[in-house]
Amino acid sequence: MILRELRVRGWRNLADLALRPGPSATVLFGQNGQGKTNILEAAYTALCFRSFRTNSLSDLIGWGAEGSTVEAEITVRTLERTLKIQIAQGHKTTLLDGKAVRRDSPALLGVGAVLFGPDDLRLPKAAAAERRRFLDRAVFGAYRPYFREVLTFERTLKSRNALLRRGLVDATLLASYDEKLAEAGARIVVRRRETVRSLVPRLVATFWRIHSEAVVGMRYTSDQLVQAADSETEVVSALRAGLLAHRETDQRRGFTGFGPQTDDLELELAGHLAREHASQGQLRSLVLALKLAEVEHLREALGEAPLLLLDDVASELDEERRRSLFEAMTALSCQSLITVTERDHLPPLPNCVDYLVSAGALRRI
Numbered sequence: 001m002i003l004r005e006l007r008v009r010g011w012r013n014l015a016d017l018a019l020r021p022g023p024s025a026t027v028l029f030g031q032n033g034q035g036k037t038n039i040l041e042a043a044y045t046a047l048c049f050r051s052f053r054t055n056s057l058s059d060l061i062g063w064g065a066e067g068s069t070v071e072a073e074i075t076v077r078t079l080e081r082t083l084k085i086q087i088a089q090g091h092k093t094t095l096l097d098g099k100a101v102r103r104d105s106p107a108l109l110g111v112g113a114v115l116f117g118p119d120d121l122r123l124p125k126a127a128a129a130e131r132r133r134f135l136d137r138a139v140f141g142a143y144r145p146y147f148r149e150v151l152t153f154e155r156t157l158k159s160r161n162a163l164l165r166r167g168l169v170d171a172t173l174l175a176s177y178d179e180k181l182a183e184a185g186a187r188i189v190v191r192r193r194e195t196v197r198s199l200v201p202r203l204v205a206t207f208w209r210i211h212s213e214a215v216v217g218m219r220y221t222s223d224q225l226v227q228a229a230d231s232e233t234e235v236v237s238a239l240r241a242g243l244l245a246h247r248e249t250d251q252r253r254g255f256t257g258f259g260p261q262t263d264d265l266e267l268e269l270a271g272h273l274a275r276e277h278a279s280q281g282q283l284r285s286l287v288l289a290l291k292l293a294e295v296e297h298l299r300e301a302l303g304e305a306p307l308l309l310l311d312d313v314a315s316e317l318d319e320e321r322r323r324s325l326f327e328a329m330t331a332l333s334c335q336s337l338i339t340v341t342e343r344d345h346l347p348p349l350p351n352c353v354d355y356l357v358s359a360g361a362l363r364r365i
Contacts, residue, residue, distance in 0.1 A: 001110055001304045002335055003043065004080075005073040010065035012038040014360040019043075022353030025329070025336050029343045030357035036339035039357065040115070040309045043337060046072035046083050047113045047307065048140075049094050049103035057087050076110040076304065083111070104144040112141045112298045112306030116291045118316050123290070124267045124275045124283050131265035135220070138199070138294050139191045142301035146191055153184035157256055165254045174247070181259065182239035188260045189222060189239075190232045195297070196220045196265070202293035210324045211285045217268035218290075223258060284321055292328050305334035314338070314345045323347060 006019040014035050019026075028036045037053075041060075045051050051060060061068045067088030074081050084095040094101055101107060115137075123131060140146045160177040163169055200218050207216045221227065225245075229238040239259060243250075246258040267274040267286055274286055298306045308329065314322050326347050329336060340346060343354065354365040 001112060001307060002075040003072060003307055004075060006043050007071040008042045010062050010068040011042050011060060011070060012062055014038050017362045019362060021337060022351055023335060024351045025338060025349040026353045027346060028339045028355050028357050031341060034357045035360040036357045037311050040311050040337055040339060042070045044113050044115055044309060046070045046085055047111055052115050057090055057092055060087055104147045108144060110302050110304050112302050113309060114291060114295050114298060114306050115309045116313055117311035118313065121284050121287050121316055123287050128264040132263060135192050135195060135265050139195045141298050149187045153188055156180045156184055157261060161255045164250055169251055178240060178243040182236045182243060185239045185260045186232050186235040189226060189235050192220050198297045199293045202296045203289050206292045207286060207289035210289055211282060214270050216286055219266045221266055222263045284317060288321060288325055295332055295334055305332065308334050308336040310336060310338040312339050314340050
Protein backbone atom coordinates (compact mmCIF):
# COMPACT_ATOMS: atom_id res chain seq x y z
CA MET A 1 0.00 0.00 0.00
CA ILE A 2 1.21 3.50 -0.84
CA LEU A 3 0.07 6.74 0.78
CA ARG A 4 0.12 9.29 -2.03
CA GLU A 5 -1.22 12.29 -0.12
CA LEU A 6 -2.51 13.11 3.35
CA ARG A 7 -4.75 16.15 3.81
CA VAL A 8 -5.56 17.40 7.30
CA ARG A 9 -7.91 20.12 8.54
CA GLY A 10 -8.76 21.08 12.13
CA TRP A 11 -6.60 18.34 13.67
CA ARG A 12 -5.09 19.13 17.09
CA ASN A 13 -2.44 21.89 16.66
CA LEU A 14 -1.97 21.33 12.93
CA ALA A 15 -2.58 24.00 10.34
CA ASP A 16 -4.55 22.89 7.30
CA LEU A 17 -1.92 20.94 5.40
CA ALA A 18 -1.22 18.48 2.62
CA LEU A 19 1.60 15.97 3.00
CA ARG A 20 2.88 14.26 -0.14
CA PRO A 21 5.14 11.43 1.03
CA GLY A 22 7.88 9.89 -1.06
CA PRO A 23 7.63 6.28 -2.25
CA SER A 24 9.97 5.03 0.48
CA ALA A 25 11.06 7.13 3.49
CA THR A 26 9.59 10.51 4.41
CA VAL A 27 11.17 12.35 7.34
CA LEU A 28 9.25 14.87 9.45
CA PHE A 29 11.73 16.77 11.61
CA GLY A 30 11.44 19.66 14.06
CA GLN A 31 11.47 20.45 17.75
CA ASN A 32 9.13 18.80 20.24
CA GLY A 33 5.60 20.15 20.42
CA GLN A 34 5.47 21.28 16.78
CA GLY A 35 3.01 18.64 15.56
CA LYS A 36 5.11 15.78 14.15
CA THR A 37 3.32 13.06 16.12
CA ASN A 38 -0.04 14.66 15.30
CA ILE A 39 0.68 14.10 11.60
CA LEU A 40 1.48 10.45 12.22
CA GLU A 41 -1.66 10.14 14.33
CA ALA A 42 -3.75 11.62 11.49
CA ALA A 43 -2.25 9.15 9.00
CA TYR A 44 -2.82 6.19 11.33
CA THR A 45 -6.41 7.27 12.02
CA ALA A 46 -7.14 7.63 8.31
CA LEU A 47 -5.95 4.07 7.65
CA CYS A 48 -7.11 2.29 10.82
CA PHE A 49 -10.14 4.46 11.72
CA ARG A 50 -8.90 5.09 15.27
CA SER A 51 -6.20 7.08 17.02
CA PHE A 52 -3.28 5.32 18.68
CA ARG A 53 -3.21 7.97 21.44
CA THR A 54 -6.78 8.55 22.62
CA ASN A 55 -10.32 7.19 22.54
CA SER A 56 -11.81 10.67 22.93
CA LEU A 57 -12.88 12.21 19.63
CA SER A 58 -12.89 15.70 21.14
CA ASP A 59 -9.13 15.41 21.76
CA LEU A 60 -8.56 15.30 18.01
CA ILE A 61 -10.27 18.60 17.21
CA GLY A 62 -8.08 21.69 17.22
CA TRP A 63 -8.73 24.71 19.43
CA GLY A 64 -11.50 26.84 17.97
CA ALA A 65 -12.36 24.29 15.26
CA GLU A 66 -15.84 22.82 14.93
CA GLY A 67 -14.52 19.53 13.62
CA SER A 68 -11.61 17.67 12.07
CA THR A 69 -11.15 16.08 8.65
CA VAL A 70 -8.42 13.74 7.45
CA GLU A 71 -8.20 12.47 3.89
CA ALA A 72 -5.75 9.86 2.63
CA GLU A 73 -5.18 9.27 -1.07
CA ILE A 74 -3.82 5.74 -1.30
CA THR A 75 -2.92 3.12 -3.86
CA VAL A 76 -3.82 -0.38 -2.75
CA ARG A 77 -3.93 -3.48 -4.94
CA THR A 78 -3.20 -1.23 -7.95
CA LEU A 79 -6.38 0.80 -7.26
CA GLU A 80 -6.39 4.49 -6.35
CA ARG A 81 -8.72 5.03 -3.40
CA THR A 82 -9.64 7.87 -1.03
CA LEU A 83 -10.21 7.37 2.69
CA LYS A 84 -11.85 10.20 4.63
CA ILE A 85 -12.46 10.61 8.35
CA GLN A 86 -14.77 13.41 9.57
CA ILE A 87 -15.11 14.21 13.28
CA ALA A 88 -17.66 16.67 14.63
CA GLN A 89 -19.88 16.98 17.73
CA GLY A 90 -18.68 13.69 19.21
CA HIS A 91 -19.42 11.73 16.03
CA LYS A 92 -17.07 10.14 13.52
CA THR A 93 -17.87 9.47 9.85
CA THR A 94 -15.67 7.12 7.81
CA LEU A 95 -15.78 7.12 4.02
CA LEU A 96 -14.16 5.15 1.23
CA ASP A 97 -14.37 6.86 -2.15
CA GLY A 98 -17.20 9.00 -0.80
CA LYS A 99 -19.30 6.12 0.54
CA ALA A 100 -19.74 5.17 4.19
CA VAL A 101 -17.54 2.26 5.24
CA ARG A 102 -16.91 0.38 8.48
CA ARG A 103 -13.41 -0.33 9.71
CA ASP A 104 -13.99 -4.08 9.25
CA SER A 105 -15.17 -3.80 5.63
CA PRO A 106 -13.68 -6.27 3.10
CA ALA A 107 -13.24 -3.25 0.80
CA LEU A 108 -10.33 -2.18 3.02
CA LEU A 109 -8.34 -5.36 2.43
CA GLY A 110 -4.71 -4.39 1.86
CA VAL A 111 -4.92 -1.14 3.86
CA GLY A 112 -2.59 -1.32 6.83
CA ALA A 113 -0.21 0.56 9.11
CA VAL A 114 2.34 -0.40 11.77
CA LEU A 115 3.22 2.13 14.46
CA PHE A 116 6.54 2.13 16.31
CA GLY A 117 6.91 4.74 19.05
CA PRO A 118 9.04 5.31 22.17
CA ASP A 119 6.43 3.69 24.44
CA ASP A 120 6.81 0.45 22.46
CA LEU A 121 10.44 0.20 23.57
CA ARG A 122 9.13 -0.38 27.09
CA LEU A 123 6.79 -3.17 25.97
CA PRO A 124 8.67 -6.13 27.57
CA LYS A 125 8.48 -4.53 31.03
CA ALA A 126 5.09 -2.88 30.62
CA ALA A 127 1.83 -4.15 32.11
CA ALA A 128 0.31 -7.20 30.40
CA ALA A 129 -2.50 -4.99 29.08
CA GLU A 130 0.03 -3.13 26.90
CA ARG A 131 1.27 -6.36 25.34
CA ARG A 132 -2.31 -7.50 24.73
CA ARG A 133 -2.97 -4.15 23.06
CA PHE A 134 0.06 -4.62 20.79
CA LEU A 135 -1.12 -8.11 19.86
CA ASP A 136 -4.69 -6.99 19.21
CA ARG A 137 -3.45 -4.26 16.87
CA ALA A 138 -1.43 -6.85 14.97
CA VAL A 139 -4.47 -9.13 14.69
CA PHE A 140 -6.69 -6.28 13.50
CA GLY A 141 -4.07 -5.15 10.98
CA ALA A 142 -4.28 -8.49 9.21
CA TYR A 143 -7.94 -9.32 9.91
CA ARG A 144 -10.22 -6.29 10.23
CA PRO A 145 -13.36 -8.24 11.32
CA TYR A 146 -11.46 -8.83 14.58
CA PHE A 147 -12.71 -5.39 15.62
CA ARG A 148 -16.29 -6.68 15.80
CA GLU A 149 -15.21 -9.83 17.62
CA VAL A 150 -13.42 -7.81 20.30
CA LEU A 151 -16.37 -5.43 20.57
CA THR A 152 -18.74 -8.34 21.17
CA PHE A 153 -16.48 -9.73 23.89
CA GLU A 154 -16.02 -6.37 25.62
CA ARG A 155 -19.74 -5.61 25.65
CA THR A 156 -20.54 -9.04 27.10
CA LEU A 157 -17.77 -8.68 29.70
CA LYS A 158 -19.10 -5.26 30.70
CA SER A 159 -22.63 -6.65 31.10
CA ARG A 160 -21.40 -9.61 33.18
CA ASN A 161 -19.39 -7.30 35.44
CA ALA A 162 -22.39 -5.01 35.90
CA LEU A 163 -24.46 -8.03 36.94
CA LEU A 164 -21.78 -9.16 39.40
CA ARG A 165 -21.66 -5.72 41.01
CA ARG A 166 -25.38 -5.85 41.84
CA GLY A 167 -24.72 -8.36 44.60
CA LEU A 168 -27.73 -10.65 44.29
CA VAL A 169 -27.02 -12.38 40.99
CA ASP A 170 -29.57 -14.08 38.75
CA ALA A 171 -27.89 -17.47 38.17
CA THR A 172 -29.72 -18.09 34.89
CA LEU A 173 -28.74 -14.72 33.46
CA LEU A 174 -25.15 -15.16 34.64
CA ALA A 175 -24.98 -18.57 32.93
CA SER A 176 -26.21 -16.93 29.73
CA TYR A 177 -23.45 -14.32 29.92
CA ASP A 178 -20.91 -17.06 30.61
CA GLU A 179 -21.88 -18.86 27.42
CA LYS A 180 -21.67 -15.72 25.29
CA LEU A 181 -18.39 -14.70 26.92
CA ALA A 182 -16.86 -18.14 26.34
CA GLU A 183 -17.79 -18.10 22.64
CA ALA A 184 -16.57 -14.55 22.05
CA GLY A 185 -13.45 -15.10 24.17
CA ALA A 186 -12.50 -18.25 22.29
CA ARG A 187 -12.40 -16.34 19.01
CA ILE A 188 -10.05 -13.79 20.55
CA VAL A 189 -7.75 -16.48 21.96
CA VAL A 190 -7.59 -18.32 18.63
CA ARG A 191 -6.89 -15.13 16.62
CA ARG A 192 -4.15 -14.08 19.03
CA ARG A 193 -2.55 -17.52 18.94
CA GLU A 194 -2.55 -17.57 15.14
CA THR A 195 -0.89 -14.16 15.01
CA VAL A 196 1.79 -15.17 17.51
CA ARG A 197 2.55 -18.30 15.48
CA SER A 198 3.08 -16.08 12.43
CA LEU A 199 5.21 -13.54 14.30
CA VAL A 200 7.56 -15.92 16.15
CA PRO A 201 9.75 -17.17 13.26
CA ARG A 202 10.02 -13.63 11.90
CA LEU A 203 10.93 -12.31 15.35
CA VAL A 204 13.61 -14.97 15.81
CA ALA A 205 15.17 -14.35 12.37
CA THR A 206 15.14 -10.56 12.71
CA PHE A 207 16.59 -10.56 16.23
CA TRP A 208 19.33 -12.94 15.10
CA ARG A 209 20.39 -10.43 12.45
CA ILE A 210 20.52 -7.67 15.07
CA HIS A 211 21.78 -9.58 18.12
CA SER A 212 23.26 -12.87 16.93
CA GLU A 213 24.54 -13.88 20.37
CA ALA A 214 21.10 -14.77 21.79
CA VAL A 215 17.92 -16.62 20.83
CA VAL A 216 14.53 -15.05 21.51
CA GLY A 217 11.05 -16.47 21.82
CA MET A 218 7.47 -15.38 22.37
CA ARG A 219 4.50 -17.16 23.92
CA TYR A 220 0.85 -16.29 24.28
CA THR A 221 -0.16 -17.42 27.77
CA SER A 222 -3.58 -18.08 29.26
CA ASP A 223 -4.92 -19.87 32.31
CA GLN A 224 -3.70 -23.48 32.35
CA LEU A 225 -7.19 -24.74 31.57
CA VAL A 226 -7.34 -22.65 28.38
CA GLN A 227 -3.67 -23.24 27.59
CA ALA A 228 -4.34 -26.97 27.27
CA ALA A 229 -7.19 -26.45 24.78
CA ASP A 230 -6.33 -26.61 21.07
CA SER A 231 -9.32 -26.06 18.80
CA GLU A 232 -11.75 -23.17 19.11
CA THR A 233 -14.42 -25.59 20.36
CA GLU A 234 -12.09 -26.83 23.08
CA VAL A 235 -11.22 -23.26 24.05
CA VAL A 236 -14.95 -22.44 24.37
CA SER A 237 -15.36 -25.40 26.73
CA ALA A 238 -12.30 -24.41 28.75
CA LEU A 239 -13.48 -20.82 29.11
CA ARG A 240 -16.98 -21.95 30.08
CA ALA A 241 -15.56 -24.29 32.73
CA GLY A 242 -13.18 -21.63 34.03
CA LEU A 243 -15.93 -19.01 34.34
CA LEU A 244 -18.04 -21.49 36.31
CA ALA A 245 -15.11 -22.43 38.57
CA HIS A 246 -14.34 -18.75 39.29
CA ARG A 247 -17.98 -17.69 39.65
CA GLU A 248 -17.99 -17.53 43.44
CA THR A 249 -14.78 -15.48 43.49
CA ASP A 250 -16.11 -13.18 40.77
CA GLN A 251 -19.32 -12.60 42.74
CA ARG A 252 -17.35 -11.73 45.85
CA ARG A 253 -15.04 -9.32 44.00
CA GLY A 254 -17.65 -7.88 41.67
CA PHE A 255 -15.75 -8.42 38.40
CA THR A 256 -14.68 -11.18 36.02
CA GLY A 257 -11.16 -12.37 36.79
CA PHE A 258 -10.93 -15.22 34.27
CA GLY A 259 -10.63 -15.03 30.48
CA PRO A 260 -8.57 -13.55 27.65
CA GLN A 261 -8.72 -10.10 29.28
CA THR A 262 -6.10 -11.46 31.74
CA ASP A 263 -3.83 -13.22 29.20
CA ASP A 264 -0.27 -12.14 28.43
CA LEU A 265 2.33 -12.13 25.68
CA GLU A 266 5.62 -13.35 27.15
CA LEU A 267 8.84 -12.28 25.45
CA GLU A 268 11.82 -14.53 26.13
CA LEU A 269 15.58 -14.30 25.77
CA ALA A 270 17.66 -17.50 25.91
CA GLY A 271 14.74 -19.33 27.51
CA HIS A 272 14.13 -16.75 30.25
CA LEU A 273 11.63 -13.93 30.57
CA ALA A 274 13.22 -10.98 28.79
CA ARG A 275 11.86 -8.43 31.24
CA GLU A 276 13.75 -10.14 34.07
CA HIS A 277 17.02 -11.18 32.41
CA ALA A 278 17.67 -9.04 29.30
CA SER A 279 19.86 -5.94 29.23
CA GLN A 280 18.39 -2.60 28.20
CA GLY A 281 20.05 -2.91 24.79
CA GLN A 282 18.72 -6.42 24.28
CA LEU A 283 15.20 -5.34 25.24
CA ARG A 284 15.29 -2.54 22.69
CA SER A 285 16.58 -4.88 19.99
CA LEU A 286 13.84 -7.32 20.91
CA VAL A 287 11.09 -4.72 20.42
CA LEU A 288 12.74 -3.50 17.23
CA ALA A 289 12.71 -7.07 15.87
CA LEU A 290 9.10 -7.51 17.00
CA LYS A 291 7.91 -4.44 15.10
CA LEU A 292 9.75 -5.45 11.94
CA ALA A 293 8.25 -8.93 12.29
CA GLU A 294 4.82 -7.28 12.43
CA VAL A 295 5.52 -5.50 9.13
CA GLU A 296 6.49 -8.80 7.50
CA HIS A 297 3.44 -10.52 8.99
CA LEU A 298 1.11 -7.88 7.53
CA ARG A 299 2.86 -7.97 4.17
CA GLU A 300 2.08 -11.69 3.92
CA ALA A 301 -1.46 -11.37 5.28
CA LEU A 302 -2.45 -8.35 3.16
CA GLY A 303 -0.44 -9.10 0.03
CA GLU A 304 1.19 -5.67 0.30
CA ALA A 305 3.52 -3.96 2.74
CA PRO A 306 1.79 -1.70 5.30
CA LEU A 307 2.74 1.89 5.96
CA LEU A 308 5.38 2.02 8.71
CA LEU A 309 5.12 4.94 11.15
CA LEU A 310 8.22 5.62 13.27
CA ASP A 311 7.58 8.23 15.94
CA ASP A 312 10.83 9.63 17.39
CA VAL A 313 12.31 6.15 17.78
CA ALA A 314 15.76 7.04 16.43
CA SER A 315 16.56 9.27 19.40
CA GLU A 316 15.77 6.38 21.77
CA LEU A 317 18.18 3.97 20.07
CA ASP A 318 21.96 3.85 20.18
CA GLU A 319 23.92 4.13 16.94
CA GLU A 320 24.18 0.36 16.42
CA ARG A 321 20.46 -0.30 16.80
CA ARG A 322 19.58 2.78 14.79
CA ARG A 323 21.68 1.43 11.92
CA SER A 324 20.07 -2.02 12.26
CA LEU A 325 16.59 -0.49 12.19
CA PHE A 326 17.11 1.46 8.98
CA GLU A 327 19.00 -1.33 7.24
CA ALA A 328 16.08 -3.65 8.00
CA MET A 329 13.57 -1.01 6.87
CA THR A 330 15.36 -0.65 3.56
CA ALA A 331 15.32 -4.41 3.09
CA LEU A 332 11.57 -4.53 3.78
CA SER A 333 10.89 -2.02 0.96
CA CYS A 334 7.92 -0.49 2.74
CA GLN A 335 6.85 3.13 2.68
CA SER A 336 7.55 4.90 5.97
CA LEU A 337 6.86 8.18 7.78
CA ILE A 338 9.58 9.00 10.31
CA THR A 339 9.63 11.75 12.93
CA VAL A 340 12.83 13.06 14.55
CA THR A 341 13.84 16.21 16.39
CA GLU A 342 17.20 16.43 14.62
CA ARG A 343 17.59 15.39 10.98
CA ASP A 344 21.14 14.16 11.53
CA HIS A 345 19.82 11.48 13.90
CA LEU A 346 19.09 9.45 10.77
CA PRO A 347 21.52 7.73 8.40
CA PRO A 348 21.27 8.38 4.64
CA LEU A 349 18.01 6.89 3.34
CA PRO A 350 17.38 6.08 -0.34
CA ASN A 351 14.82 8.27 -2.15
CA CYS A 352 14.10 10.17 1.06
CA VAL A 353 11.75 13.18 1.23
CA ASP A 354 12.23 15.69 4.07
CA TYR A 355 9.71 18.05 5.69
CA LEU A 356 10.31 20.59 8.44
CA VAL A 357 7.41 20.75 10.94
CA SER A 358 7.08 24.03 12.79
CA ALA A 359 4.05 25.36 14.72
CA GLY A 360 1.81 22.77 13.08
CA ALA A 361 2.83 23.69 9.53
CA LEU A 362 4.83 21.77 6.92
CA ARG A 363 7.65 22.93 4.69
CA ARG A 364 9.36 20.61 2.27
CA ILE A 365 13.16 20.84 2.41
